[in-house]
Amino acid sequence: MSIATTLSLAALFAFGFTNFLWKLATPSKPYQPSYLMIQGITYIIVMSIIHIIQTHPFTTSPKLASLAVMGGICASMGSFATFLALSRGGEGSKVFPIVGLNVIIATILSIIVFHEPITIQKLIGFIFGVISIIFLTR
Numbered sequence: 745m746s747i748a749t750t751l752s753l754a755a756l757f758a759f760g761f762t763n764f765l766w767k768l769a770t771p772s773k774p775y776q777p778s779y780l781m782i783q784g785i786t787y788i789i790v791m792s793i794i795h796i797i798q799t800h801p802f803t804t805s806p807k808l809a810s811l812a813v814m815g816g817i818c819a820s821m822g823s824f825a826t827f828l829a830l831s832r833g834g835e836g837s838k839v840f841p842i843v844g845l846n847v848i849i850a851t852i853l854s855i856i857v858f859h860e861p862i863t864i865q866k867l868i869g870f871i872f873g874v875i876s877i878i879f880l881t882r
Contacts, residue, residue, distance in 0.1 A: 763843075766827050767836040776827045780820070822846070841880040845873055 762783075769779060795802065804812070822843070829839045848870060854860050 763826070763840050764836070767830050770827075770830045773831065776824055776831060780823055780827065783823075838881045841877050845877060848873060 826839060826843050830836065851866065851870075855862055855866075
């Protein structure tokens, strides 16, 4: 198994647990921005520790900073919308699969922007993804 696949599996579990923790928190009726800000502060602390351990200078460019800000805005909006859906009675077994289809958006944009090839496997994956959402949300 490649290191990229191993790290992808680690991310799968980490994000899965993150989403599950959101669902665990919703019965307490948290104010979503407060909860997500604490999560964000934790993110900053963990990234700071990783940065210190790696001993790499803090560097970026205006272009990368702009992409990071746009990504942060999108992640904040997505996190807030997901948490709000869960807090408003959304079932995790329905909300998470729908939100998980975000990979289709990223894949389509990668095909358009980076001219990645459209393969039969990708098309079948899209079809299965949509079919799974239909089954999971009924």
